[in-house]
Amino acid sequence: MDHVIRSNQPGHTTIGLTAVVVAVTEEDPRVLVARRMTHDLATPAQAGTGDRAFDSPETLPFGPFEPTHHRTLELGLRQWVEDQSGLDLRYVEQLYTFGSQYRDPRELAGGPRVVSVAYLALTQESPLAGSGEAQWRPWYSYLPWEDWRSGRPPVIDTVIRPALTHWIDEAPNLRTRHERKERVAICFGSEAGFDMVRSLDRYELLYSAGLALEAIRDAHIMAQAHGLPPEPPPPETLAAARALGDPMALDNRRILASALGRLRGKLDYRPVVFDLLPPEFTLFRLQRVVEALSGIDVHKQNFRRTVMAAELVEPTGHIEASGRGRPAETYRFRRDVMQEKHDVGISLSAPRLGG
Amino acid sequence: MDHVIRSNQPGHTTIGLTAVVVAVTEEDPRVLVARRMTHDLATPAQAGTGDRAFDSPETLPFGPFEPTHHRTLELGLRQWVEDQSGLDLRYVEQLYTFGSQYRDPRELAGGPRVVSVAYLALTQESPLAGSGEAQWRPWYSYLPWEDWRSGRPPVIDTVIRPALTHWIDEAPNLRTRHERKERVAICFGSEAGFDMVRSLDRYELLYSAGLALEAIRDAHIMAQAHGLPPEPPPPETLAAARALGDPMALDNRRILASALGRLRGKLDYRPVVFDLLPPEFTLFRLQRVVEALSGIDVHKQNFRRTVMAAELVEPTGHIEASGRGRPAETYRFRRDVMQEKHDVGISLSAPRLGG
DNA sequence: CACAATATGCTCAGATTGAGCATAACGCCT
DNA sequence: AGGCGTTATGCTCAATCTGAGCATATTGTG
Numbered sequence: 186m187d188h189v190i191r192s193n194q195p196g197h198t199t200i201g202l203t204a205v206v207v208a209v210t211e212e213d214p215r216v217l218v219a220r221r222m223t224h225d226l227a228t229p230a231q232a233g234t235g236d237r238a239f240d241s242p243e244t245l246p247f248g249p250f251e252p253t254h255h256r257t258l259e260l261g262l263r264q265w266v267e268d269q270s271g272l273d274l275r276y277v278e279q280l281y282t283f284g285s286q287y288r289d290p291r292e293l294a295g296g297p298r299v300v301s302v303a304y305l306a307l308t309q310e311s312p313l314a315g316s317g318e319a320q321w322r323p324w325y326s327y328l329p330w331e332d333w334r335s336g337r338p339p340v341i342d343t344v345i346r347p348a349l350t351h352w353i354d355e356a357p358n359l360r361t362r363h364e365r366k367e368r369v370a371i372c373f374g375s376e377a378g379f380d381m382v383r384s385l386d387r388y389e390l391l392y393s394a395g396l397a398l399e400a401i402r403d404a405h406i407m408a409q410a411h412g413l414p415p416e417p418p419p420p421e422t423l424a425a426a427r428a429l430g431d432p433m434a435l436d437n438r439r440i441l442a443s444a445l446g447r448l449r450g451k452l453d454y455r456p457v458v459f460d461l462l463p464p465e466f467t468l469f470r471l472q473r474v475v476e477a478l479s480g481i482d483v484h485k486q487n488f489r490r491t492v493m494a495a496e497l498v499e500p501t502g503h504i505e506a507s508g509r510g511r512p513a514e515t516y517r518f519r520r521d522v523m524q525e526k527h528d529v530g531i532s533l534s535a536p537r538l539g540g
Numbered sequence: 541m542d543h544v545i546r547s548n549q550p551g552h553t554t555i556g557l558t559a560v561v562v563a564v565t566e567e568d569p570r571v572l573v574a575r576r577m578t579h580d581l582a583t584p585a586q587a588g589t590g591d592r593a594f595d596s597p598e599t600l601p602f603g604p605f606e607p608t609h610h611r612t613l614e615l616g617l618r619q620w621v622e623d624q625s626g627l628d629l630r631y632v633e634q635l636y637t638f639g640s641q642y643r644d645p646r647e648l649a650g651g652p653r654v655v656s657v658a659y660l661a662l663t664q665e666s667p668l669a670g671s672g673e674a675q676w677r678p679w680y681s682y683l684p685w686e687d688w689r690s691g692r693p694p695v696i697d698t699v700i701r702p703a704l705t706h707w708i709d710e711a712p713n714l715r716t717r718h719e720r721k722e723r724v725a726i727c728f729g730s731e732a733g734f735d736m737v738r739s740l741d742r743y744e745l746l747y748s749a750g751l752a753l754e755a756i757r758d759a760h761i762m763a764q765a766h767g768l769p770p771e772p773p774p775p776e777t778l779a780a781a782r783a784l785g786d787p788m789a790l791d792n793r794r795i796l797a798s799a800l801g802r803l804r805g806k807l808d809y810r811p812v813v814f815d816l817l818p819p820e821f822t823l824f825r826l827q828r829v830v831e832a833l834s835g836i837d838v839h840k841q842n843f844r845r846t847v848m849a850a851e852l853v854e855p856t857g858h859i860e861a862s863g864r865g866r867p868a869e870t871y872r873f874r875r876d877v878m879q880e881k882h883d884v885g886i887s888l889s890a891p892r893l894g895g
Numbered sequence: 896c897a898c899a900a901t902a903t904g905c906t907c908a909g910a911t912t913g914a915g916c917a918t919a920a921c922g923c924c925t
Numbered sequence: 926a927g928g929c930g931t932t933a934t935g936c937t938c939a940a941t942c943t944g945a946g947c948a949t950a951t952t953g954t955g
Contacts, residue, residue, distance in 0.1 A: 196606070196607055198605065198607050200555065200639075250553065252551055252639075252653035256641045257639060257640045257641065258639040258640075279637060284555075284605070284612065284657070285611065285612045285613075286610075286611045302637050302639070302655075467933090468933085468934095469932080469933080484914070485933090485934095486915085486934080486936090489933090489935090490935095506921080508921095508922080508931095508932095509921075509923075509931055510933070511919065511922095511931075511932050512920075512921060513934090514933085822902090839943095841904080841946085842944065844902090844903075844904090846943095863901095863952095864900055864952070864953050865951080866900080866901050866902045866903080867951075
């Protein structure tokens with residue numbers, strides 16, 4: 186497979202495919218990651234820092250795009266993910282194409298520009314085949330500020346807000362200061378205005394403010410490349426960054442954040458949840474999955490009403506005795522609604538407190 | 541610049557950037573096209589057919605991605621579009637990455653796979669600098685069934701529906717027949733269910749049914765490549781395809797359709813219209829632009845109410861005497877709303893009759 | 896000066912949405 | 926058996942939003 190990544194002249198490009206494979210178990214959204222970099226695309230290990238950002242960051246599944254084997258980009262992605270993981274990808278959607286300079290730091294050493302087409306894929310969680318390199322990881326462990334299911338995450342007020350306020354204050358001039366203030370207001374503004382879909386904006390803000398370990402890592406790499414002494418970040422910033430979730434290799438956490446936002450947006454107007462569920466499910470199970478993805482709790486009775494009114498599901502006639510409490514009826518997704526209706530989806534509003 | 545497109549071994553890839561540059565003059569949405577293919581990427585001219593699909597199809601602006609000059613994909617696109625056209629791109633957004641086999645037919649002759657990252661860019665229409673190859677073209681001339689501003693376009697009932705009904709009837713088996721029926725229902729179903737955002741689905745359906753001249757062209761090319769005698773389409777199909785708007789080179793009409801859908805979707809929740817307007821405008825002018833993009837007429841008084849309630853604009857105090865009728869007050873966009881509000885946009889519903 | 900054309904303001908009924916109350920059906924405990 | 930906690934499910938109600946129309950204001954034109 187390495188014949189695709191063979192060019193080493195500067196000015197050359199390489200195309201890869203990155204997958205954000207999502208599943209939901211019970212109430213936990215998970216993403217498929219690999220412990221080691223596929224094709225050894227990891228940042229050069231930097232011994233002694235003791236930081237996962239440097240030592241062994243997790244990566245999203247990545248593979249080369251091979252035009253001789255792959256009729257389309259999407260088929261290429263499907264093929265190698267399904268081959269390597271044994272998963273059955275139920276829904277695949279192109280997310281975004283990333284091609285910034287030095288997104289693979291080996292470009293600094295004359296390596297090619299690695300352009301990566303990122304895909305979002307939905308599946309049911311199942312045991313993983315293959316070499317055991319891949320594993321499911323809860324995706325809010327990478328983006329902890331995105332999980333509002335038990336109310337506003339404390340980390341926003343204890344870590345993010347103070348650090349961002351400090352970042353605003355140290356702006357070099359008034360103009361930058363105003364810009365920073367505006368970005369912070371948009372991304373982490375009032376309780377009411379927290380827009381669950383803008384997860385990418387929030388990650389990028391944290392990265393800009395040096396509050397993602399990846400930002401610190403990249404600054405380090407760039408300094409080294411220019412022969413400058415690496416300037417260590419202020420200890421508070423480093424501590425804050427450490428408290429803000431696990432880092433990933435390269436720009437993979439950015440890709441994850443964009444997948445989260447896209448998926449949340451899709452929930453509103455396309456029935457994507459059903460690709461994460463077994464054929465039969467209770468309405469509450471459905472609700473839990475929606476909450477897991479959207480990151481917020483919804484009003485149970487109204488959720489029911491919306492789903493029923495949309496005629497997205499039909500009762501199977503079966504009853505699921507789950508343990509304590511009244512047993513629930515099970516439902517199945519009506520694949521044919523796509524034909525009749527158009528705006529089929531489950532709309533949500535801003536986060537609410539409690540449940 | 542050609543050093544990027546130099547590889548001719550099969551199995552190689554090339555990355556390009558394609559731009560859908562949009563402007564609105566008065567009430568006509570327009571798109572920037574080039575008469576000839578940039579870098580001679582046109583389909584091989586096929587003399588004697590007398591069809592624009594074969595002879596000189598228009599193309600979207602296309603340029604190579606040059607990693608040595610371009611820090612990011614978006615900057616690369618901005619740079620060469622602005623350099624070549626002299627336009628000031630006000631808003632740029634990545635659309636989709638296209639990488640299907642034979643999307644550049646020269647791949648059949650051992651050429652590289654051309655992967656193209658498509659961008660949507662908004663600007664104000666202005667005279668074009670440069671060689672005069674580029675020009676503004678009304679974009680509904682490529683997708684005439686998308687313009688519902690004077691009610692349901694007649695072409696849907698006179699051309700599309702009959703042709704699609706015929707396509708359903710000639711399905712090789714019941715399963716295909718059902719699938720085709722479903723797709724037709726989703727894309728060109730009832731009046732009420734016409735979802736303006738799904739323009740890509742509709743183009744792809746027409747392409748599948750052979751009702752886009754590009755589909756006929758591609759079938760022709762593929763037949764030739766396999767040494768088969770080109771099978772001419774039934775005359776009714778060809779006539780229908782000719783009646784369904786102008787074709788474009790390669791898959792460029794598909795890219796245009798996806799841009800239209802994306803832009804329509806964005807209208808709802810981001811204030812993108814203002815990037816197509818001068819700094820001061822009347823509310824009716826704003827309405828005309830929204831209608832031009834969304835393809836449907838809106839209720840004047842309610843549109844006003846929505847815009848005012850969202851506090852998207854503020855009065856300038858000026859009055860525009862446009863000719864007959866009461867002169868209108870002019871407004872300007874409040875850039876700062878982005879900071880306060882989140883769901884800023886102009887939401888629309890399904891198409892309605894009259895105006 | 897009537898009238899056509901456009902801008903702008905207001906009303907109102909029907910649909911949608913957010914939130915809570917009430918009842919039903921189970922397991923578990925005493 | 927009966928009370929209790931727990932979950933499922935059904936219903937109500939007020940606040941808001943939305944679609945559609947009526948009314949009035951301000952201009953140019955015949």
